[in-house]
Amino acid sequence: METDAIPQPAEEEAQQIDSADLVVGILTELGSDAISRMCGSLQALPGPARIAILQHDTRNGPAATSPDAPSIFFVPSLLTNPDGPGAGPLGMAETYKSVFAAGEKLQSRGCCIVASKHESSGAHWASELARPLLEQNVDLVVPRYAQHRFDGLLNSGIIAPLIRSLYGRRLHNPMGPDFGVSRRLFQKLLGTERSGKSGANGFHPLASLAPAALCDNLSVAEVHFGARVYPSPDWTNASSILAEALGPVFVDMERNASCWQRTRVSSSVPAIGQASRVLNDSGAVDINRLVESFQLGNRALQEIWALVLPPYTLLELKKLSRRSVEQFRMPDVLWVRIVYDFALAHRLRTINRDHLLKSMTPLYLGWVASYARDVQADESMTPDQRFERLALAFEAEKPYLVSRWRWPDRFNP
Amino acid sequence: MWQQIKEALVLSTAKFLTKLASLLPGLAALIVALFLSLIVGWILAAIVRRILIGLRFDERMSQWGFASFAESAPMKSPTRLVSRSIVFIVVLAGFLIGVAAFDSAWTSLFVRSVLAYIPNIIGATLVLFVGRLIARFVARSVLIGAVNLNLQYARLLSEGVRWLVVVLAVAMALEHLRIAPEIVELAFGILFGGIVFCMALAVGLGSKDLVTKSLERDVKKSAGQELEDPLRHL
Numbered sequence: 001m002e003t004d005a006i007p008q009p010a011e012e013e014a015q016q017i018d019s020a021d022l023v024v025g026i027l028t029e030l031g032s033d034a035i036s037r038m039c040g041s042l043q044a045l046p047g048p049a050r051i052a053i054l055q056h057d058t059r060n061g062p063a064a065t066s067p068d069a070p071s072i073f074f075v076p077s078l079l080t081n082p083d084g085p086g087a088g089p090l091g092m093a094e095t096y097k098s099v100f101a102a103g104e105k106l107q108s109r110g111c112c113i114v115a116s117k118h119e120s121s122g123a124h125w126a127s128e129l130a131r132p133l134l135e136q137n138v139d140l141v142v143p144r145y146a147q148h149r150f151d152g153l154l155n156s157g158i159i160a161p162l163i164r165s166l167y168g169r170r171l172h173n174p175m176g177p178d179f180g181v182s183r184r185l186f187q188k189l190l191g192t193e194r195s196g197k198s199g200a201n202g203f204h205p206l207a208s209l210a211p212a213a214l215c216d217n218l219s220v221a222e223v224h225f226g227a228r229v230y231p232s233p234d235w236t237n238a239s240s241i242l243a244e245a246l247g248p249v250f251v252d253m254e255r256n257a258s259c260w261q262r263t264r265v266s267s268s269v270p271a272i273g274q275a276s277r278v279l280n281d282s283g284a285v286d287i288n289r290l291v292e293s294f295q296l297g298n299r300a301l302q303e304i305w306a307l308v309l310p311p312y313t314l315l316e317l318k319k320l321s322r323r324s325v326e327q328f329r330m331p332d333v334l335w336v337r338i339v340y341d342f343a344l345a346h347r348l349r350t351i352n353r354d355h356l357l358k359s360m361t362p363l364y365l366g367w368v369a370s371y372a373r374d375v376q377a378d379e380s381m382t383p384d385q386r387f388e389r390l391a392l393a394f395e396a397e398k399p400y401l402v403s404r405w406r407w408p409d410r411f412n413p
Numbered sequence: 414m415w416q417q418i419k420e421a422l423v424l425s426t427a428k429f430l431t432k433l434a435s436l437l438p439g440l441a442a443l444i445v446a447l448f449l450s451l452i453v454g455w456i457l458a459a460i461v462r463r464i465l466i467g468l469r470f471d472e473r474m475s476q477w478g479f480a481s482f483a484e485s486a487p488m489k490s491p492t493r494l495v496s497r498s499i500v501f502i503v504v505l506a507g508f509l510i511g512v513a514a515f516d517s518a519w520t521s522l523f524v525r526s527v528l529a530y531i532p533n534i535i536g537a538t539l540v541l542f543v544g545r546l547i548a549r550f551v552a553r554s555v556l557i558g559a560v561n562l563n564l565q566y567a568r569l570l571s572e573g574v575r576w577l578v579v580v581l582a583v584a585m586a587l588e589h590l591r592i593a594p595e596i597v598e599l600a601f602g603i604l605f606g607g608i609v610f611c612m613a614l615a616v617g618l619g620s621k622d623l624v625t626k627s628l629e630r631d632v633k634k635s636a637g638q639e640l641e642d643p644l645r646h647l
Contacts, residue, residue, distance in 0.1 A: 238561065239557070239558075239561040289563075292563070293560075293561075293563055296560055296563060296565065296567070297560050299568075300556060300559075300560045300567045300568045300571075301556070301557070301560055304553065304556075304557070351553075352550070352553070355553050355554065355557055358557045358558075358561060359557050359560075361557075361560075361561045362560060362561070
């Protein structure tokens with residue numbers, strides 16, 4: 001979003017508050033208590049920081065300057081409304097961009113975005129995201145949430161290991177949705193979009209932040225947070241979530257192809273804070289339903305998968321679909337190759353992109369079934385151990401991706 | 414008597430040979446026209462193909478979202494489709510010019526009526542082509558959506574939708590070609606209605622269980638009995 005696009009009243013408001021050291025965008029619903037505590041924790045940041053808070057729902061917070069915290073200003077009008085009613089972080093691309101634009105307008109040193117709900121208070125999250133930006137000159141601060149076994153599987157099963165194998169840094173939540181972003185990084189993103197280099201669709205902040213920082217060798221850190229509250233799954237739109245989340249990631253992958261093809265091994269990023277434990281992690285998943293979805297997909301979507309996947313993978317999937325629910329287990333290598341093949345088909349536009357990503361849903365549910373069987377069968381295995389094994393498979397299969405990316409026709413039947 | 418029959422036969426043979434001989438220049442002209450049009454078509458197609466390859470036409474078509482157009486083209490290459498269409502059009506034009514060279518009243522009439530009919534043929538071809546693209550796109554959307562909703566009859570539903578669109582496109586094309594419009598109208602109504610009826614029956618009977626399950630889930634949810642699914646995707 002260009003700063004020129006900010007409406008007139010916002011311009012006037014921004015004129016009154018001519019500068020800020022930090023811009024904090026609150027894209028989730030927080031109660032007035034939580035806001036007050038957040039202001040308190042932000043006050044404790046080092047130096048005489050002027051902080052602008054951008055929030056839609058000002059009923060919960062002070063309307064203008066906080067009386068308790070004179071250096072904190074509320075500037076709700078600089079925030080763009082979410083793209084649709086009830087849009088989650090994925091549907092808030094323009095809102096994220098408006099936070100960056102406000103950061104640029106107010107010449108802030110960085111922006112923090114709090115977009116998720118949390119199990120505990122979570123009022124300190126903004127200051128924890130801001131601290132590395134202001135104290136250690138970190139360019140991108142990403143969260144590391146305490147995770148239940150079946151939380152954020154799309155992130156843990158595809159996005160995080162994919163980003164790790166592509167860009168060589170072990171980020172656990174590369175798509176946030178909570179972020180701390182330095183001035184250098186948000187200016188780079190806004191500049192890229194204005195120059196038109198980000199392509200016809202522009203950039204999606206959630207998908208582009210981590211790759212942009214990693215490709216430019218900017219400093220990145222993770223902050224340990226408590227557990228996030230995830231929205232309940234809706235079985236009727238799991239495919240839409242998949243398409244919405246993976247689309248921008250694959251677009252970014254295409255944009256940064258020259259960068260990630262050079263990366264060979266991965267390394268960890270500095271972690272700040274203490275990892276917190278998740279309590280009450282006893283939920284069980286209905287594996288039958290997941291396997292049935294996979295088997296139905298395998299029966300009905302063969303003609304589409306045949307356009308995307310090589311014969312060997314199709315054969316393996318056929319074998320897998322014949323197994324009983326008790327014996328169902330999708331090997332990591334197979335899953336990794338499927339993800340890579342879909343990324344390539346997305347780049348080549350083998351079929352309509354929306355169809356492509358949505359047709360991946362049964363495969364994803366097959367992997368979820370396999371994962372659920374693994375962690376339910378072996379109580380001693382933590383999700384982190386399981387995801388580490390998967391991430392290593394992503395790294396080991398990267399040469400497969402690179403060769404298919406460079407010579408896509410070589411593997412065609 | 415015999416002499417008269419002989420004379421009549423000779424006369425008619427001479428007439429036939431004269432007519433045949435008068436057709437020969439036209440026939441030769443037709444062959445030459447076809448041959449020349451083939452060469453011109455081939456050269457034009459080669460030039461166009463080269464230009465389109467230079468412009469990365471195939472890639473751009475995919476980028477502009479016409480992936481299904483590429484799929485329906487020969488060897489999945491829209492460039493080839495365009496170049497082959499050019500050859501076909503030039504050869505057709507050559508054929509019509511060759512036929513016109515016969516220089517008789519009925520050939521000119523034939524050529525004129527064919528030329529007048531060409532817009533209908535082009536229109537019908539376009540309708541069929543676009544119909545095929547739409548049928549494939551819609552059928553795929555329905556198939557993927559139905560599979561993701563866990564509908565066991567997803568394929569049946571998708572095929573039904575595909576045939577609905579194809580039947581509609583064929584009926585429109587025949588209407589365009591003015592071939593037995595009344596029969597087409599009637600046949601279209603019967604076919605369209607038949608497909609919709611079959612699908613309604615199949616889907617209705619097939620979703621009996623689904624509706625039951627859905628209602629049960631709603632009842633359980635309202636009574637607070639249903640265990641919450643611990644899966645969280647993103």
